[in-house]
Amino acid sequence: MLHITTLHYLVLGAALFLLGVIGVLTRRNVVIVLMSIELILNAVNLNLVAFSRIWGGLHGQVFAIFVITDAAAEAAVGLGILIAFFRNKETVNIDEVNLLKW
């Protein structure tokens, strides 16, 4: 029988983080990039809660609430940027954001 230890939580958190980073780096659609960013944030949440359970204090959980609040605000702003982007470019392809190309 597999005993679920802290390590499992951390690994899961790391895996989700990694998936999120890869999503940010590779996906073409801006909405998917924003979803990947949410995934990164939630992975970090998982890590925080895991460490809170291990060490017994509530610091991790409180910090996780902060992160969730922060993620919500960020999602709102990000979607606002997305709407503005879509209004300008008529597309949600992130490769179109290349005005700084030489």
Place this chain on the structure above:
Amino acid sequence: MFFLTHIWLIPLLPAFGAAIMLFFGRKLQKATVSAVCVGTIVLAFLMACGAVWQYSAWSSTPENFHKPYQTILYTWLGTDTGHMNYATHEGSQAAFQADAGFLLDPLSSIWLLFVTGVGMLIHIYSTGYMAHESGYYRFFGYLNLFMFSMLTLILANNYVLMFVGWEGVGLCSYLLIGFYFHRKSATDAGNKAFIVNRIGDAGFLLGMFFIAWIFGSLRFVDVTMLARHNAAAWMGNPYITAATLLLFVGACGKSAQLPLYIWLPDAMEGPTPVSALIHAATMVTAGVYMVARSNALFVLAPKSMLVVAIVGALTAIFAASIALVQNDIKRVLAYSTVSQLGYMFLALGVGAFAAGVFHVFTHAFFKALLFLGAGSVIHSMSGEQDMRNMGDLGHRIPTTHRTMFIATLAIAGIFPFAGFFSKDAILWETWSREGGAYRFLWYIGYATALMTAFYMFRLMYLTFHGRPRMSHEVEHHIHESPISMTAPLVALALCAIVAGWLGWPHSLGGSDRFTTFLEPVFAPESQVLTEEGRAGQLAAGAKEEEHNTGTEWLLMGLSLAAAGAGWGMAWKNYRHADKGYTEPIAAAAPPVYDTLLHKYYVDEAYDTVFTGRRKLGDVRLGVLGLGEASSWADSHVIDAVVNDVGWITRLTATISSWWDKWIIDGIGVNGPAILARMLSYPARLFEWGLVQWYALVMTAGLVGFVFYYVYH
């Protein structure tokens, strides 16, 4: 005492005549012009006689014994305000003053009498000689102006007023020499006379300034008195020597001594009466007068007197040698004048002031007579002046011939005519001066006397004897001159005979009234000179020679022998002069003849050195050539350096601007920019503008940090 107190009228009368000619002369008849101008001189002569007569009466009274008569009309230069004060060489204050004052003493009396007398005769002569000339009134105006200046010179009581007269006679000489101003040779001669005179005047002025500085006064009586009082202290004073030498330079210019005699022969371009009056009797004697007037100063400067004597003797023989071969009748007389003036300065230089003045006196008569006679000859020959074209005139113009013969006897020094006494007095005084150099001067004077006799009798024989050498139409026109011309000749001939008797020497039994008359002027100085001479002789340890009448008779005999020898040589060579006669000197020594004929090439030498008329190709010679050379050097060499410096500056500026534009701006400033651009090309390639690429780079950096913290 009227004539004496109104002595200032004497110069004013001819000035008045000149003024009338200046304002009204053109409209007057010739007869009026003659009456006015000749009349003023006749009046001046009569007044002069009166003045001298009254002066001798005045100066023989006990309180005025042997004093000069001075009358001052007004102060001309200088004031009483003290603003014209200056410091003399001792440091005392003196006021610069020159008055319009007149001085009459024995010296100026003599000059006054013969200047007005001979002037009067020449004015009368000119009425005949210039009768057919245009510009008659102009001639007489200038002549009167000349008489005014000469009389001012003679009668002045101070150096400044004398200088006014000095300049005035120079001006009139210029005007009268250039009288025929249509001829270039005449105007050139006038210029030459004035310019050479001016050189002398510079010396006169400097000498005058020295005298003012040393003595604090410019009046003759003051200077003479101071010089006599301090004779022992000031003997040989270098400043007085300088002053007298400078005054002598002035005399050289005016009285045509070496090296400033060159204007006198050329001055023969003027009409003959001018040559007679100015260049024989009066103006050229102004230098002698000035030196005689300053005799007190010259006595204090033995070196100056030696210079005067040597220059006089050398001039005498130099000019006499040139006169031996000249063909123009007036040139012979001109060089004769220079030579006789040399005699006068020789006399002054050896301290025989009275003898020098005596020679001036006699020379005035016989030289004026010679010139007027030459004028008469020229008049009769219709203007011919070259003696080679004359001959056999003696019986055709008898009065002229006889009077000129008398004058020739006088100038040659034949007893008992005038020249014998004066020339012999000079030679005797030269011989009897203690000191070796003076014997040598006597030899020079003796040789000159021989030459004088020769060239004067040569003139006589070529002109009046021999075969006629003129063209036929000239020969037909030969006639004796009118009485207006011959009367003065006769009068002057009488003077030439008699004038010498005034100085009949003691050794021949006479009383030598001339020297006695001049005693108040020269006696103190002769004493100083004799004592000086004797002191020098004793110091040299030589025996004091006794000069007795025997030596004097011997010297007289020698001069008569010289005169006779000269006459004899001329008689032998020229008595039968026909067409194409040979000159004895040319036959004996052609190069000597050529040198003498070309007047020792002195004029050419002066042209080369001073006037810059000689050119070597395009380059001028002499002093003016130096000036041209320096100006060429300045514009080509020095300015070239300046221009080159400017060119170098511009070149440097060009290089500097190129450096700045291409090197500094190009490499220094633009270089890094270009480098940056070059380097940024590859770097640019990394800018894709992709957001996810930025995110990847961020992530890579984060991973790097993590690895660093984990493995360090």
